[in-house]
Amino acid sequence: MSAARKPGRRSQQWFGRDGKQGFYYRSWLKGLGLPHEMFDGRPVIGICNTWSELTPCNSSFRELAEHVKRGVYEAGGFPLEFPVMSLGETQMRPTAMLFRNLASMDVEESIRANPIDGVVLLMGCDKTTPALLMGAASVDLPAIGVSGGPSLSGNWRGRPVGSGTGVIEMSEMVRAGTLSQEEFTEAEACMQRSKGSCMTMGTASTMASMVEALGMSLPENAAIPAVDARRFRLAHLSGRRIVEMVREDLRMSKVLTRQAFANAIRANAAIGGSTNAVIHLLAIAGRLGVELTLDDWDEIGSRLPCLVNLKPSGEYLMEDFYYAGGLPAVLREISQHLDLDAMTVNGRTLGENTADAPCWNRDVIRPLDQPLRPEAGIAVLRGNLAPDGAVVKPSAASPHLLRHRGRAVVFEDIKDLKARIDDETLDIDENSIMVLKHCGPRGYPGMAEVGNMPLPPKLLRRGITDLVRISDARMSGTAYGTVVLHVSPEAAAGGPLALVREGDMIELDVPGRRLHLDVSDEELARRRAEWTPPPAPARGWSKLYVDHVQQAHLGADLDFLVGGSGDDVAGDSH
Secondary structure: OOOOOOOOOOOHHHHOOOHHHHHHHHHHHHOOOOOHHHHOOOOEEEEEEOOOOOOHHHOOHHHHHHHHHHHHHHOOOEEEEEEOOOOOOOOOOOOHHHHHHHHHHHHHHHHHHOOOOEEEEEEOOOOHHHHHHHHHHHHOOOEEEEEOOEOOOEEEOOEEEOOOHHHHHHHHHHHHOOOOHHHHHHHHHHHOOOOOEOOOOOHHHHHHHHHHHOOOOOOOOOOOOOOOHHHHHHHHHHHHHHHHHHHHOOOHHHHOOHHHHHHHHHHHHHHOOOOHHHHHHHHHHHHHOOOOOHHHHHHHHOOOOEOEOEOOOOOEOHHHHHHHOHHHHHHHHOHHHOOOOOEOOOOOEHHHHHOOOOOOOOOOEOOOOOOOEOOOOOEEEEEOOEEEEEEEOHHHOOHHHOEEEEEEEEEOOHHHHHHHOOOOOOOOOOOOEEEEOOOOOOOOOOOOOOOOOOOOHHHHOOOOOOOEEEEOOOOOOOOOOOEEEEEEOOHHHOOHHHHOOOOOEEEEEOOOOEEEEOOOHHHHHHHHHHOOOOOOOOOHHHHHHHHHEOOHHHOOOEHHHOOOOOOOOOOOOO
């Protein structure tokens, strides 16, 4: 009894063979209790699972995977679940971003090395989503994304509190002396009430929205709460659909076109999405050879309004967003700005998927002509302080600070910031501009989410809640403030940020897209001659990362991972 041969299917190069090699590949899997008929040429579907108890956002994925399997079996496929590195933003140090590219390599090589014809990507916490998309894109098989979903809305003493945003708000109150540590501790369990990722429009929810806007998931993927039965139904349907995608040979490259990325950039503006999406989408596009640049974020999406009234830009949370209609309602609202002919993984166009999408709450999802914030997309700044660009999120900034000139208060690194920020003698006022160095891709390393620097207690006590802050770091999508991020080149690479000194005057002009250091070229040249680069890691992943990571304006991928290697099958293992 030999397996049927289907030469066009990758898995048959393992299972569809007679002799010793076919025996090897089939026999070991039969030890799981699988009948011989499972190797008859039906599509083999890998379920790429980022479950981990160290990643609470993804802690529902074991159950989610079982629902995917039901759909795969139902459609006549053969599901095989496999683990990859799980990136938990809540626990990993120094930052999960340090390991995004490593996890993408894990995904890529796991898919390519195994008898997989299509893959379902289970992703949730911030960096798992781009890591899985990047890795799968490098192989370019049929793939479909299933996000884990946000946790239930937080509620403390009768008022809504949201992941990250509430932490930042309340921690500043503790530092200002208006909230006790006991009350702060009490709020912990009130904020995280269930499994799932941040229930604000942070990076996890932003990237789940990007997956849907890119056409890489079924409709409604972005917002269904993690513990809602409809999340499991979506997983079931995704398992069914991936089998059909293999039969149709609907690969990632057919979905992730430049038009799809343009749609996602516009959607990010409309939802008030995280600045982290900039780096992630640039990296994903790079794996596919899609032309996408930092300037595209400004040119394509910066003039669009923010319609979604969610924290940190607004007042509601992801559960409210789902009940109001979720991302399909937003995409329908901005349909005149989208390429509605873009293909999606369900085989229909984006326009077909959203044509009849209802909105049930106009306070949560505003009409296009009554936005929450006008012209709220990511703004890209340039100038002698950021020759290769920097980004700012106007929808989360203070309007009066979008044009500002102030004296630099400089922190050489994160340790310097933590050592001095609470010092009552720190020479800083409401007109100052805080500058943080050496927190970029190489400098931290990994470009941690520390760009939204805490304000000095002495200013908080005066009721000052925002200052212009500039760094080569990132910030959490749950954060807010007039925060200029991703300054490129970074300080550790010798960018102009490394040369800023205490007392220098800096000009920020977001409407004019300008970030300028008022120091002469001659003085900057003198400072550069005195500058020495910081020491690099000596070994391990951190060394490989620092030696090969690209700058933020290119997506912070490793230089040797740009582009893909396809789905070629390597030689036999025996």
